[in-house]
Amino acid sequence: MTRAVVTSGLLAAITLALALAEASAQQRTPQQPVQPQQAAAPQPGRAAQPVADAGSAVKDSDVVAKIGGSDVTAAEVRSAISFLDPRQQAALARDPALLSQTVRAILANRLAYKEALSKKWEEQPAVQAQIARVRESVIVDGYLKSVTAPPESYPSEAEVKAVYDANASALLLPRRFRLAQVLIALPKDADKDADEAARKKLAEALKKLKAPGADFGKLARELSEDPASAEREGELGWVGEPDLRPEIRSQVTGLAKGAVSEPVRLDDGWHVLKLLDTEAARQRTLAEVRDGLVQRLRAEKAEANRRAYVNELLKQSPPVLNEIALSRLIEAKTESR
Numbered sequence: 001m002t003r004a005v006v007t008s009g010l011l012a013a014i015t016l017a018l019a020l021a022e023a024s025a026q027q028r029t030p031q032q033p034v035q036p037q038q039a040a041a042p043q044p045g046r047a048a049q050p051v052a053d054a055g056s057a058v059k060d061s062d063v064v065a066k067i068g069g070s071d072v073t074a075a076e077v078r079s080a081i082s083f084l085d086p087r088q089q090a091a092l093a094r095d096p097a098l099l100s101q102t103v104r105a106i107l108a109n110r111l112a113y114k115e116a117l118s119k120k121w122e123e124q125p126a127v128q129a130q131i132a133r134v135r136e137s138v139i140v141d142g143y144l145k146s147v148t149a150p151p152e153s154y155p156s157e158a159e160v161k162a163v164y165d166a167n168a169s170a171l172l173l174p175r176r177f178r179l180a181q182v183l184i185a186l187p188k189d190a191d192k193d194a195d196e197a198a199r200k201k202l203a204e205a206l207k208k209l210k211a212p213g214a215d216f217g218k219l220a221r222e223l224s225e226d227p228a229s230a231e232r233e234g235e236l237g238w239v240g241e242p243d244l245r246p247e248i249r250s251q252v253t254g255l256a257k258g259a260v261s262e263p264v265r266l267d268d269g270w271h272v273l274k275l276l277d278t279e280a281a282r283q284r285t286l287a288e289v290r291d292g293l294v295q296r297l298r299a300e301k302a303e304a305n306r307r308a309y310v311n312e313l314l315k316q317s318p319p320v321l322n323e324i325a326l327s328r329l330i331e332a333k334t335e336s337r
Contacts (some may be wrong), residue, residue, distance in 0.1 A: 057290040067107045070114070079101060117202070139260050148305035155297045163285050163293055171284045175241045177252050180216055180234035182209065184224040186269040202263055202270045209272060216260065216274045225269065241281075248273065 056065070058077035080102060081089060092098050121127060155163075164171070180207055186198040201261070203224045208214060220234030229236055244252060251261040255275040263270045 027040070041253055065103045065107060067110060068114075070107075070110050072103060072106050072110070075292050076106060080106060094227060132253055144244075144306055145302070146307065148302055148309050150298055150301040150305065154301060155294060159297065160293050161286065164289065165318060166282060171289055173240075173282050176238045176277060176279040176283045177241065177244070178279075179236045179252065180274045180276055181219050181236055182216075182218060182224040182234055182272045183229070183268070184223075184270040184272075185225040186265075190269045198269065202272075206263065206272065210276075235276075238279070 007041060033041075053232075058074045060073060060078070062074045063071045065072040072099040077099075081092060084092070092102065114256065146149070163182050184198050184202045184205060190198070201223075204286065205219070208219055208223070209216060217233030221230050224230040224234055241249065241253070245266070247264050247266065251264055252273060252275060255261055255273075257278060259273055260276055263272050265271075
């Protein structure tokens, strides 16, 4: 079952729901000085009518929703999710409500399909032509994948090691910093009174944060106006140096471990950071990147095999093209625009 056949409308619905949810979340979330490093741990989705017990693993055959006489199985939901990009999949994992919307999109797709069939929509010439094109594409794509897939033994360990050695510079993990912060909120368009009030709060916070023996975590809970990090005593976690905003990077890279930075003004307010720890840059080990290298090498090999196979087919049955007719076809199409 391919993306083109099954889920073009469904994917559009899911993607739109995710985009709207993401936009809404961005409006509610204070600006952070770093880019997130890891997605939150997956949470279980909400099923309309689950068959499996809540505490058991969900099998592909389990029914997670019903509409009329039609069931939606866990396998169908997983298949739909597999076509989303990693960012969208992470969003679904973080928010069970989005997973529920995905199931609703599947149900809506099912209803629309049933109605279309009842009106014999598939018998329309334009629809039949499109189905024929998709059918041909699915058959050809599946066949070529089957005849051009590299053998299971590819690549060998020696080939993987050679690629690893040749790409050593690209496999470098940058220096990382473990940071905590206190945020004194101040919108970019704040008026003079708000600015003065924020600066007063900032001065008081700095005095406490830089006092000998100050407990940064406790003070972050008390003073920070970023609820998310305040709950974690200001902790932002480990952040790679390239992922730091330039304004933050210039402060953090010069700090000693355990030191507190000078205030950094960003669009959402004043950030005061503490450097909790530093991890030096290092090269990823072969064990860390082996699976990714194998996947890349197999994909490249399959693509090379595909090109060679198609070229051989063309040699065996050379095509004859009417270049004049083709040029006229292109000209006619251009003029009709």
